[in-house]
Amino acid sequence: MGKLNYPSDEILNPSKLQRKNYDHIILWMLANNESCEWSNFEQQPIEIPISTLSRHFTKLIFKGFIEKFARGQYRITPKGKKKFNDLSQIGKKERKLSYPPKIILKSGRNYSHWILWMVYNNNYCKRSDFLEEPLSINQSSLSKNLSLLIERGFVIKEDGKYVITRAGKSEYSRMLQNYDLDRQTILEEEGKRIEEITNKTIQFFENYNIKDEDIQFRFLTNILKLDYEKVKPLLKDEEVFYKILLFISINHPEQYPNFISPENFSKKYKIKKITLDYYIDEISEGKIYPFKFFKLTGPSGGVYYFQSDGKLERMFQVITENYINKFTYLNKLFSKPDDDLTKYDSNSIINQILDEICIFLFNKDFKESLRELLPGYIKYLAYKFKTKRELKDTYDKLEGLIWQDLAEIFDSPISEDLKSQYEEEVKEIDREIELNPMNIDLYKSKIKILIYFNQYNEVLRVLDNTLKAFPEDEIDIMMKKASILKRKRNLRAGLDIIEDLLKKYPKNKELLSYKAYWFQYMDKKDESLEIIQKLIEGEPDIGIYHDNYGEILMHSEEYEEAVKRFLKALVMSSDEWYIYQTYIKMGICYKALGNHDLAVKNLKKGKDIVNKSSIDPDTKQKWLIIADLFLAEMK
Template sequence: MRIANLKYLWNHNKSMSITKYPPEGIITPMKINKDFEYIILWMLYNNDHCTWSEFKSKPVNISPATLSKYLNILKRNGYIEQEKKGEYRITSEGRKQYTELQIKDSLESSLNYPPEVITRTREYDHWILWMLYNNAYCKWSDFLEPPLSINQSSLSKNLNILLDKDFAEKENREYRITRDGETEYFKMLKSYDLDRQSILDEECKRVCVITDKVSMFFDEYKIDDDEIRYRFLNMILRLDYTKFESTLSDELDFDKILLFLSINHPDNYPDYITAKNFALDYDIKLTTLEFFIDKIVEEKNYAIKFFELKVDDKITYYVQAEERLERILSVIIEDYIRKFTYLSKFQKQEGAQNSPPDINQLLDDVIKDICSDLFHEDLKPSLRKFLVEYIEHLAYKFETEKNLINHTDKIKGIAFQNVFEVIQSFGTSETASTVNKPVDNESYYFLHNRIFDTLDIIYFSKIDFIRMVEFKKAYFSKNTEFLGMMEKKLAKGHLSKVNDLLKDNLKNLNDVELMILKDLTLTYNGELEESLELTNEIIEKYPNEYVGYLFQSITYFLMGRFKDALSVVDLGLNMSFNILLISQKTQVLINYDHDKAQELIDKIFQDYPDNFALNRTKFLVGMTDCCTKIYDEPFKLINSLIDSNPDDSELSIMKAILYTVNHKYKEAKDWIKQTVEFNLLKGNPRVDTAAYLILSFSYVARGKFEKALDIVNKVKFHYPNHPLSHIITGLVHGFNIVYNFDKSKINKELFKKEFQKAKSMEQSEKKLSRYYQLESYILNETDGFDEAIKAIDKAIELSPEHFDIYSTKTHIYLTYNDKQDEVLALYDELFEKFPQNDKEIRHMKSFSYYALGEIEEGVKLLREGIKVYPEAIVMLNNLSVFLGGLGKFDEALEVIERAIEIEPRDANLFDSYGEILMFAEKYEAAIEKFHQALEMNPTGWFAFHTFLKLSKCYKALGMEDKAITCYEKAKVLIQKVLPGKRKMYLDQLDENIEELNKVHI
């Protein structure tokens, strides 16, 4: 209160004085253009307030147009505020900006240049960094002219490198250093022969800049511990708030987040403050705190790195890279690593009788050493896991370090790499396999990827169609800009703003434009029956226009009524041929008759190879076929589409989904992190929710449950009212129940509650059916047959024309031995209901015959099917295995070789080839085929089965060590198969397992 009163008195006295104007040198500078921003800020800084007329008066004489322009710019930037009409005041941000402009003005005529110790080398990026740090800004010519005289080519190359790394920024042809650049500048200084005092003086200059602000922060929150203060200063000097400004609007919250990291440091053990208590004590939202802690610690694109020392589920301490504790730890570990490496080499030369040093002993020695000085004794158990990951980090750091220029550095890199390899082989690392690293590290857990079908961006929606050039030209040639505004609001879910926009512009719209926009709002409100009525009206009024048929077909599609969607789109095509109608028809057929979708798109594509809609649709046809075929074309198509449309973020999401359905989960995760920027203030729900689903799915598939939980927290923070937020939560917790990733976090009620929330929010019956489908898949593993069947029957009720959902029902039946007769009856029903899926039904039914032991019936069914579908790989594969099981080896080999000739890239065919040879007791030849299958696809769904069969072959050849190794590998992989599906395959191998158990496994 005293400060406020003093400020009032100071301002009051100031306001009584005569208006002050800038000196002549500022009003009429020697340069051509006046700096109006500086003039206005000068007046407001040196007066309590200024009026419009004072800016127009002599001696400044700013014209009304120019004055209006710059006042608006300054207001938008938050530098000034208007309290009364025609009266302006400077803000605190404006004072900072004025000070910067003042410094810039004073430095403009003279530049500081780097000392000789830096210019002695040709490290031009160092010269440039020095210049940018020690001057307010620099221009291109400043580097070209003496005394630097950098040639244009080198200057361009090095400036671009600094700009790309965010060490510098360019605005109005002026180059300035960024916060990250300042951090890099101090790293650079340490590589030169400068005295420590000079470097410290430079760093102190930066501290002085923020002293007032930080002092007020420390005083307000009573931060008096010097160690916490020092850690906070260290962070705030290196982490740039502007990197977070787009998603974190309050800089004070940013400071609080850094304070949380500063407090929770191992030096403070056993003291600790939980995120929940910190949020209450320091008045910050818990979700905000958790979200940004995770962002700062996990993401790699910030100036500093943190290591997490996890004590338990509730307590995590944070160690900042390059701080005192981390540097000392690095030196200690380096010494032990050298010792370990030297002794390993020495003992190896001494002879085999000496056992090599034990990696576990190395860890014990390091922990004992560091717990005497650096860490509290109670942290020993937590440090073991921490050290393994930290050593891996150092190994990677030295492996990739570019400046390992001297002998010592090279030895250091080799030593760390050797220990890293030993750590992997001993299995102490999370990334190391329990049996063999590639098998465990690259294999994935079986999930259910049909949930991606619910994403808004998968199929062309009404929003997607109105974005297209041909649509705008046909229906909004005079209102293209308005349509763009509507589309952006709809895409972001701002329905109230859409309605307001529509009301305000009714008089500017013709009849068909108005009906199109009304239908868009009905569709995105989930009022699909009303949409059908309105699109009927459009068709009746404008029978020769394609838009009514297109929009009505999409509405039927969202309702899961595929036959109606096809009928209406065919009606439109009969009236007039249209590419957008072809795209819509194709995406309906993808769900109803995939082969016809492929035929249609291939036929039309020949005539319109450059059309965006057709290229995008052709990609979708290929992507949805990737689940059953080896198919390269979708990757070529999506890369081509992205190259042609680099600003289309939805295409990037589609590429990530393609990676996912091809089980390339790490690539999917990396691609999302590379291309998607989550912005809380400029949310894009179509893109963001899809990206979050891909990330969570990828992490679960790779067994990284904690990382998947992090995504759950982010999506619930970012989109708490979106159905996919709850689906993601339900999916992650559901598969935790199935695979038991973390027993302590199994929560069946939460899994069910989240699915229920999502279902209550979803308005599209097609999407809703997918929610029930995924839920049934999980329920079959958690709650059993009855609950799973209830859920899948509900999915069928919602989308009765979707064959894929019936496939899930057959999957549920197949996991129960006592349900095989019922599933055979279901197949007969499917033959009648889905004649277009005859090939798939025959394949599934043949498997049921095999499971029942009725192999002859299966062979008969497959022979009949192959007459109709002579190149059906799945039927040829099954027939070959069935014939092998019956002892008809020659015919079986003939069939499998025919299948391989048709599709030589399918690794599963080579596994089947090996299985036939195994049946024929040709074990060595079988082993060769099994290894060929694993080399082609080491993470294939069949891999666990292949290793089990390999173990049987090796056992038959008397090679017990290899038999045991293969069986152990199979045990690792088998844990990643759904328990129900696992049982379905293992029932056929009971005898094999019993035999192997006799080999002392």
């Protein structure tokens, strides 16, 4: 045998981020030489391990790419030459990949989001695509995240390539909502997914003569949100799934009085009633998907469904929240006891809500059904508030206080589906923490959910773990621990935490302010004011201390003295970030004192500063709302 030709070093020794393609090496040798012996592949520069060589030779012979024509002699077949050319083209043709935008890459190491973005926006991805820049995901994290995505059915691996599934596309769409992408980007991404579903949907409408545009729109909305992949293991026929969603889309409150019963629907659309009943119950109760459908019963017994977070429910939520907030703001702001909201008051709130929604949202025939729904619905809103919102400013905290005790006030036990959602959310967060243990936001989300279900001992345990992972955030974490102890009515233990922190951080003025507020919780007004007074004496020109002093007096309903402190804060720091709050709080005090002219003047001044400020839109909107609420009381 003459001198052999060998592949280039680029083929024999690819970069560390790429694996050797032994099929390509073997086929290259046979395509560029008349024949090769087995030993040629064991020796330098090829040096393929015997077990690997045996495995690849067996596969290539079985597929008809190479043949053994004499003892120890191998050559390539015509079919093998075609395969070799294909493999060579892959090596030569540089793939141009699309990468996630900076807003996603810089929002923490959410590797699963990066991977989803990559497999959605590229036909496929190889493992090396995630290891190279700009992603540079380390091997361990990549393996964990890929395994999780494959396990959850969002990604599949085929011939060494990672490809997104239909369920993955739905998850990708939900994932985008976590980022502040411009509206056009989100619409374009949604458009890609809608296009895939459109043809099937149109055919389904034609097959079953669905011509009502409202039903068509609701059906399309449902099909985009309720991914078939979730039920596919049990519900093999996708058309049956479409029929189930059609039933929900037809029986909507906006269709009243039109209605089709499960019996008639099952006959007309040829679906087993037992199947229809089962999946309608599972879907409407939120047992399959992370949202539910609320049910209303008409006078004739027909059941109508409307989706949580849909247009109708969002309007329903706004009206309900408005009446709850309007009724309880004053009590909470002026530190009235929680039990001031009596059973009579709760019935009054429900009646006011019913009067409005039965004019603007629902047919009046649903009034009694809505009356039964409202206590549980208010509980549901309290759950959403607790688990989904972060209390960032004074208005948030005020609203948080309002929703804190609603479950008890309206005497509606937590439903099993909400409990199962909570447990599933905790499991999901635990999985995310395992993948991203240094993402503190995951710990915060878990804590919120546990707090809602009064799992305070578990919260304390999670906070201890959080402290181990993030010791640099000790003050914030320990203050959260103190707040949990406060919920457990162990104010003394909470105060001990603050005092221990002050021993470690004696110059931290914020901790002293916390201690002042803590004494306020313990009804130790004098001790509270003494601390604030010392802060003022140490730094008399710091306006926020006077603002804090005024707030403590306001809590004690000493509105006249509170106003004096607020005025001092304004004189000393007329351009500080918090001044709009000072004006609004001072306006509230003037209202309590009966001086409506000054109340209106200061509330409007606070609003004017808010409108001209560059604070974030949510904070701006919240302070405008609270000012408007008190202004409305004086009209």
